[in-house]
Amino acid sequence: MTAALDRARAVADAVLYEGYLLYPYRASAAKNTVRWQWGVLMPAAVAADGTGEHDDCHAELIADPGAAAVLHARVRFLQLCRRTVEVAGTPVGSLEVDGTEYTSWDEATEREVDAVIAMSEGEATVPFTVPAGEDAEPIPGRPDARLVRRRAELTGELVLRVDPLPGPFGGARLAVTVRNTSPWAGPGPRDAALPHALVAAHTLLSLSSGEFLSLVDPPEWATPATRECRNERVWPVLVGSTGSADTVLCSPIILYDHPEIAEQSAGELFDGTEIDEILTLRTMTLTDDEKRAARATDPRAAELIDRVDGMPPELLDRLHGTIRYLRSATGLPAEPADVTERPDVPWWDPGADASVSPETDTVVIAGVPVGKGSRVLLRPNRRADAHDMFLAGRAAVVQAVLLDVDGERHLAVTVADDEGADLYAQHGRYRYFGVDEVEPLP
Numbered sequence: 001m002t003a004a005l006d007r008a009r010a011v012a013d014a015v016l017y018e019g020y021l022l023y024p025y026r027a028s029a030a031k032n033t034v035r036w037q038w039g040v041l042m043p044a045a046v047a048a049d050g051t052g053e054h055d056d057c058h059a060e061l062i063a064d065p066g067a068a069a070v071l072h073a074r075v076r077f078l079q080l081c082r083r084t085v086e087v088a089g090t091p092v093g094s095l096e097v098d099g100t101e102y103t104s105w106d107e108a109t110e111r112e113v114d115a116v117i118a119m120s121e122g123e124a125t126v127p128f129t130v131p132a133g134e135d136a137e138p139i140p141g142r143p144d145a146r147l148v149r150r151r152a153e154l155t156g157e158l159v160l161r162v163d164p165l166p167g168p169f170g171g172a173r174l175a176v177t178v179r180n181t182s183p184w185a186g187p188g189p190r191d192a193a194l195p196h197a198l199v200a201a202h203t204l205l206s207l208s209s210g211e212f213l214s215l216v217d218p219p220e221w222a223t224p225a226t227r228e229c230r231n232e233r234v235w236p237v238l239v240g241s242t243g244s245a246d247t248v249l250c251s252p253i254i255l256y257d258h259p260e261i262a263e264q265s266a267g268e269l270f271d272g273t274e275i276d277e278i279l280t281l282r283t284m285t286l287t288d289d290e291k292r293a294a295r296a297t298d299p300r301a302a303e304l305i306d307r308v309d310g311m312p313p314e315l316l317d318r319l320h321g322t323i324r325y326l327r328s329a330t331g332l333p334a335e336p337a338d339v340t341e342r343p344d345v346p347w348w349d350p351g352a353d354a355s356v357s358p359e360t361d362t363v364v365i366a367g368v369p370v371g372k373g374s375r376v377l378l379r380p381n382r383r384a385d386a387h388d389m390f391l392a393g394r395a396a397v398v399q400a401v402l403l404d405v406d407g408e409r410h411l412a413v414t415v416a417d418d419e420g421a422d423l424y425a426q427h428g429r430y431r432y433f434g435v436d437e438v439e440p441l442p
Contacts, residue, residue, distance in 0.1 A: 008240060011255075013268075016078060017300075018253060020108065026290060036194055060175045064171045071118075072116050078110060078200050102147060119172060119210075127157045130154040134150045152182075202234065237256065238258055370411070380437050397416055399430055411432070414431070
């Protein structure tokens, strides 16, 4: 089981450090003055202030465990470490010594808590404590200056609960709660409470035998049970190679099942949902002074800058233009669906071809012409964005039939029962689905 959790570490690390340090990577950059946004579990006193903070996260999912199956849970989070530059015992923002800059900054230390429970046990609570600490590091060339790193004590608990599902099919509902129980007097500013928070908290789960069921694509027998699962501030997804189902990541960022780190990615850019090529090129535009400030900000920032500065052209070329999959449309005609009175042009240009009209064109789906005003049922496939998956089974109204540069048809729709649909339509804000992701409605 430990091996399965270790294999999931690459994806889990991307979640752990998402937004840890944002381009342009300097401590002085405006976007780096407000940090720690994902999976932050504050002390209860802060959560009680009504400012939108929370002290716990809760995940529920369905498992089909094997005989005598054992569950291994691993809670992972960052502990904030407040690094301060001090001169003669007085904190200062930054200090330059012999061309090297030293900067006050909030670093982070990775923490992990492991627990094991037999799937037959029912419930287990695992308390944990991370001790406080303080370290001092002298600054070369300045006997009166030092870097001081301070960490507050953290306490928390992991609660695991297993309930067998009623009915003849077996299976169990698994509930996982992570709670910050750290003492904090509060109320106070968020920045003062952050050293007492569990940052980017998430949980990895692994079964010794059996499998977890996908929440977005469960087998038919488990569909009613998955609909009853309650997930707050985390979302469970299957991790590992496609087809494997023994490991789950309860992530504070919504992901699809079996997420992967692109093999073209050369290293951490602290924005796992962004495009590596864009961030790499942006980093290359930093001035020498900006790069020096970034290196002084954080050891991880220094490694990032050095990696980008030394990136060979062939590695940069790998970041540009990768085909992830070739589209297939199951159940549709072998040839692209017909669009009425429209030649096969690569893109709609009303000046070049007035016969192409997204608002009047129709596309034939399951023998039914579908165009603007048609009602359809949304059936997003597994390649869909996670936000689109939440619309599965919802009715929508087609607003336009579109053609992309590859000759593929798409439907721009508004959700039928969305009170803001008219406002979105006025501004041209639509949801987009492939013709194989909808069913015509009467």
